[in-house]
Amino acid sequence: MNLNLLTIKQAQEKLQKKEISCQELTQSCIIQIENTEEHLHAFLAKNFDQALEQAKKVDRKIKQGEKLKPLEGIPCSIKDIICTKGIRTTAASKMLQNYEPLYDATVIKKIKDAGAIILGKNNCDAWAHGSSTENSDFGPTHNPWDITRVPGGSSGGGGASVAADQVIFALGTDTGGSIRLPASFCGIVGLKPTYGRVSRYGAIAMGSSLDTIGPMTKTVEDAAIVLQIIAGTDKKDSTTPAVKVPDYSQALQKGIKGLKIGIPKQALGQGLDSQVKTLFEVSVKELEKLGAKTKEIEMPYLDYGLAVYYIIMPAEVSSNLGRYEGIRYGRPAKNAADLMEIYTKSRAQGFNPENKRRIMIGTYTLSAGYYDAYYKKAMQVRTLIKKEFENALNKVDLILMPTAPSPAFKLGEKTDDPMQMYLADIYTINLNLAGVPGISMPCGFANGLPVGMQLIGPQFGEEKIFQAANAYEQATGWHKIKPKI
């Protein structure tokens, strides 16, 4: 067996039992990256030398019979929007193409403390603006199931890396679906935790009231293992409440029997691909067979989520990207006459069209005379959406929806029509507005392309999600089907 195919759990056990060495494991991931990168372009920076050095140290520890830490010796990759000390971090933007952070993000510090080995940085849409990874300033990532298709976005590099077994797991960010959409398109597991469950310190900010960091993994169990490490309050991120981090591994064993799962009628309407709908309906039956009780629920405000999101997110984007002016970050434009021209010209050169659209939409909706009509209105409807989730999750344990309206689309198919691209997020964005957690996991294939579904829990209710998702995964085994690349 190629070691790069292992899950975190399997690799951990084999390392500890001395069945495999960490150098073999790391090397097999590196070989897979070298064999497949030409087709996938999932990486923007590689860290192989340091990774192999670290693997050697882990092997020494194993030889001496020391107990390994939870992620010790496990090769992973990191979305290039999360700061890694000494490893170039570009946010996939030309603006930051030479930026080397002087510090690690909190999640990086945590996975390093737990022993993880970072193989490199994953491609994404520049500043995480996109649903396909085509907005990367360094070229798109391709879907391992069909390289003429997108991997989803914005964490598309991570999705492709995990699906193609280039790494054992990846970390992504999710502001409106950027972990779950690539998870769905690439046939892997992606968890968007509760807003505030994982510190965002060191993640380059996009929409600060929406941004989350989470695991992209091969199994539900692995997602629980990674969340266990990265979750928790952090003094450096004041939006992380001091809610106790439960033992997620316990939740995995609890099973699904008796759990009530609500299916919003509004999630199965217009715009949903017929094959995705059929697979979703089969999955509902499977969940019932496993002992869950499902029922249709009404969530009428879901339909307004996309409009709310595309007001609030660009507003926050326009503020967060204000600091990139070509002086402290990036390069000042050569032909600028004065300070104002440094700003306008450097930003014109450093940002791509999608970045510019979002900055301008946000600037417009926040500007005098339009604030009430757009931004305030959106924040009010956000309240209604949040309450709708709370009410629904008082009556049921979990909510089930498709992750995306279709399987992976073709490269170039939606790049000329921003509104069409935004519609790919229609099922994912509401969770970010409400702050609730959700997992996307494989639920079948449509014409050879993976399709995902998402299980949604209440704020800080990741345990119930793991409980149901693990039972479904074990019963169906979709995660065992791999792309031929």
Added chain:
Amino acid sequence: MKLTKAEVEKIAKLSRLELTEEEKDQYAGQLSDVLAYFEKLKEVNTENVEITSQVTGLENVYRNDKINQCDCQKELVKQAAETEEDLIKTRSVF
């Protein structure tokens, strides 16, 4: 509602973005489409509905305003493209 070229120019100025003539035309159309989609929210009655600007329920998270030395001033300044004697260089303000 379609944004005029003058409106796009004003938004671009506030956004500190220099746009080409071609971009102005392109964005006028694309931004208008997106703004038209926002009209959907008019269907929702939001009278007396509070706003949600954050979802954690946390308020006023304080810390002591204590200064710590990071010993990285030089490296931080060096991250700027143009520097001189540990200072970041830029064009004149006026």
